[in-house]
Amino acid sequence: MATQAPPGPPASHPPAPVSPGTGAGGRPRRGSKSYQPNKWFWVLLAAPGMIWLAVMFVIPFYAMLAIGEGKLDRQTESPVAVYNPFTWSSANLTNVWRDLFGSGAFAGWIAWRTIWYVAVASLLSLLIAYPAAYFVARFAGRRKGIFLVLLIAPFWISYMMRMLAWIDLLQTNGYVNKVLSFVGLGSPNWLGGHSYTVILGLVYGYIPYLILVLYAGLDRIDPSLIEAGRDLGLGRAGTFVRVTLPLSRQPILTGMLITVLPMLGDYYTNTLLSGARDTSMIGNLIEGQLSTPSAGQGAILSLIVLLVLLVPMIYYVVQTNRAAQAAT
Amino acid sequence: MSSTAVAEQISTAGQARESRVRFFRNPWRHPWFLEGFTWLYLIWSLAPIVIAVLFSFNKGKSQATYQGLTWRWYWGDKVNSIWYNPQLHSAMFETLKLSALTTIIAVPIGVAFALGINRWRGVIPSSFNFLMILSFVVPELIFGVAMFFIFTQMPGFRGLGLGNWAEIIGLVTWNVSWPAIIVQARLVTIGRQYEEASADLGCTQFQTMRRVMLPLLIPAIFASAILVFSGVIDDFVIVDLLSSNASNTPMSVIIYSTQHGGNGGPALNALATVMLVLSFLVAGLGYLGYRIMTRGQRIDGQQALTAIAGAE
Numbered sequence: 001m002a003t004q005a006p007p008g009p010p011a012s013h014p015p016a017p018v019s020p021g022t023g024a025g026g027r028p029r030r031g032s033k034s035y036q037p038n039k040w041f042w043v044l045l046a047a048p049g050m051i052w053l054a055v056m057f058v059i060p061f062y063a064m065l066a067i068g069e070g071k072l073d074r075q076t077e078s079p080v081a082v083y084n085p086f087t088w089s090s091a092n093l094t095n096v097w098r099d100l101f102g103s104g105a106f107a108g109w110i111a112w113r114t115i116w117y118v119a120v121a122s123l124l125s126l127l128i129a130y131p132a133a134y135f136v137a138r139f140a141g142r143r144k145g146i147f148l149v150l151l152i153a154p155f156w157i158s159y160m161m162r163m164l165a166w167i168d169l170l171q172t173n174g175y176v177n178k179v180l181s182f183v184g185l186g187s188p189n190w191l192g193g194h195s196y197t198v199i200l201g202l203v204y205g206y207i208p209y210l211i212l213v214l215y216a217g218l219d220r221i222d223p224s225l226i227e228a229g230r231d232l233g234l235g236r237a238g239t240f241v242r243v244t245l246p247l248s249r250q251p252i253l254t255g256m257l258i259t260v261l262p263m264l265g266d267y268y269t270n271t272l273l274s275g276a277r278d279t280s281m282i283g284n285l286i287e288g289q290l291s292t293p294s295a296g297q298g299a300i301l302s303l304i305v306l307l308v309l310l311v312p313m314i315y316y317v318v319q320t321n322r323a324a325q326a327a328t
Numbered sequence: 329m330s331s332t333a334v335a336e337q338i339s340t341a342g343q344a345r346e347s348r349v350r351f352f353r354n355p356w357r358h359p360w361f362l363e364g365f366t367w368l369y370l371i372w373s374l375a376p377i378v379i380a381v382l383f384s385f386n387k388g389k390s391q392a393t394y395q396g397l398t399w400r401w402y403w404g405d406k407v408n409s410i411w412y413n414p415q416l417h418s419a420m421f422e423t424l425k426l427s428a429l430t431t432i433i434a435v436p437i438g439v440a441f442a443l444g445i446n447r448w449r450g451v452i453p454s455s456f457n458f459l460m461i462l463s464f465v466v467p468e469l470i471f472g473v474a475m476f477f478i479f480t481q482m483p484g485f486r487g488l489g490l491g492n493w494a495e496i497i498g499l500v501t502w503n504v505s506w507p508a509i510i511v512q513a514r515l516v517t518i519g520r521q522y523e524e525a526s527a528d529l530g531c532t533q534f535q536t537m538r539r540v541m542l543p544l545l546i547p548a549i550f551a552s553a554i555l556v557f558s559g560v561i562d563d564f565v566i567v568d569l570l571s572s573n574a575s576n577t578p579m580s581v582i583i584y585s586t587q588h589g590g591n592g593g594p595a596l597n598a599l600a601t602v603m604l605v606l607s608f609l610v611a612g613l614g615y616l617g618y619r620i621m622t623r624g625q626r627i628d629g630q631q632a633l634t635a636i637a638g639a640e
Contacts, residue, residue: 037527039448048437048440049460049504057459057501061474064477135362135363139359157377157562158561159564160603261467268584295477313466
């Protein structure tokens with residue numbers, strides 16, 4: 001046991017000698033439980049991060065709630081936060097509710113469109129990403145390194161750069177249309193506000209994150225399990241369905257979460273690739289209200305999105321914790 | 329079904345079909361279809377980038393037709409090249425400034441947080457750990473909007489206002505989870521025996537941290553610093569919401585707002601190419617650094633690659 005008092009907090013050194021680590025005969029057990037670190041040392045280490053998270057992560061969400069439940073200053077036309085929960089007004093909440101579910105509900109349509117786009121885009125991403133990740137993890141052999149570099153490269157390329165690349169290609173006189181008209185398929189106006197362009201953008205934008213998670217998960221599958229499946233008489237497809245797929249359930253779920261959550265808050269992809277009102281998503285609605293008198297409604301809308309997403313987010317956190325504990 | 333039965337079936341089949349059947353029945357044949365699919369995916373994912381980079385060297389003003397090579401959009405043009413256009417020029421340095429400051433602040437806080445939370449057992453540390461992972465998955469827009477509100481509305485923060493401070497605080501909060509998560513994962517694999525050994529040999533907790541744990545954690549800390557730095561280069565939502573004027577607008581936001589405003593041109597491609605080169609440079613240095621730091625450990629190039637991409 002250390003003899004010096006730890007630097008750091010003035011707290012006294014824990015009385016070590018009567019430690020539970022010594023067994024019946026006074027003989028130290030294996031794994032040396034005589035090591036009893038001072039808890040305050042850990043507290044002190046964690047404190048800056050804890051304070052930062054409390055001030056910069058928790059308080060902003062409270063401010064958001066206070067603005068959502070706050071009032072509107074009629075003179076300056078700007079929202080006023082109300083920090084006391086007892087004087088909260090529900091004006092914004094009723095407005096948002098009416099927009100979402102009322103008779104003239106324009107926001108309701110936007111919400112449905114968002115869910116629809118995100119569902120299609122994330123499923124497409126999975127269909128594209130899984131086979132590629134699976135191939136690189138299982139069959140790339142000696143060329144794995146080069147495949148991995150190419151697979152990971154988009155991860156290091158900024159989202160804006162990747163959108164810009166498609167804007168270049170999809171212009172009316174761009175290369176995509178040149179190829180299409182050469183084959184005789186006409187030249188559609190891709191950037192003129194179409195759902196398929198936005199979905200293409202979402203898939204292209206978020207697939208690198210998904211593929212990375214899938215690769216890491218698939219690479220961890222023990223090949224001997226797959227060989228065992230084969231030895232026990234399953235064919236290629238049988239082994240895949242009954243061994244590989246069940247083992248990749250976790251990476252698929254994590255990967256989907258990691259793509260779906262940011263997609264739901266996306267407002268830039270469709271601004272850049274479409275810009276049309278009838279492809280706008282919930283993110284556009286929130287972002288568009290920020291510097292306007294209806295910022296309070298934007299706050300309420302953000303909180304509703306947050307509330308809806310809380311279940312999958314907590315699922316993710318629990319899974320992460322469980323994985324960390326399993327590794328101990 | 330035994331493999332002999334398969335073999336018999338094959339041997340009784342016609343000679344002409346035999347080779348093809350054997351090819352399809354061979355359970356260890358190379359999956360050509362999958363490989364082809366993977367190549368198609370890679371072309372689809374990377375060719376547009378290559379073309380966009382080529383357009384940054386375009387002689388003409390078009391982003392759609394290629395007209396020949398030039399450095400015009402980098403420094404040749406005295407008005408609208410990224411070196412002479414004041415907005416584009418300052419955006420490059422703003423990005424670098426934000427990346428460096430965020431990394432310097434977020435990584436130490438995150439590493440200390442990880443060490444403390446991981447060893448201090450109880451309800452308080454686990455709820456803060458929960459909060460930290462939550463900050464990792466919350467949609468960036470929602471978090472950015474909350475940040476926007478405190479810097480425009482809340483007493484105490486309103487004084488700072490939108491701009492550099494708001495951006496740095498937002499980015500640090502958003503990125504602090506990288507070092508916190510990566511270092512915790514590494515701590516789990518290291519185990520406690522080194523700490524216990526060093527305590528048995530008479531080290532104080534502080535000495536154990538500095539002489540034993542920190543050297544063991546250096547690769548993980550380095551990988552997280554690389555991730556934070558390059559993450560900030562590529563970040564868009566937080567800086568878009570929290571920047572206030574041209575002097576504190578980084579590259580990603582300039583690309584977005586200029587292209588969206590209809591003033592796109594090869595100069596934007598040039599700016600995006602600078603971003604790309606910067607990110608790849610950071611990634612390359614990160615890879616090399618990680619390899620050097622993990623020399624002597626059983627870590628191959630592929631593991632190093634996934635480590636600096638945050639997938640390990």
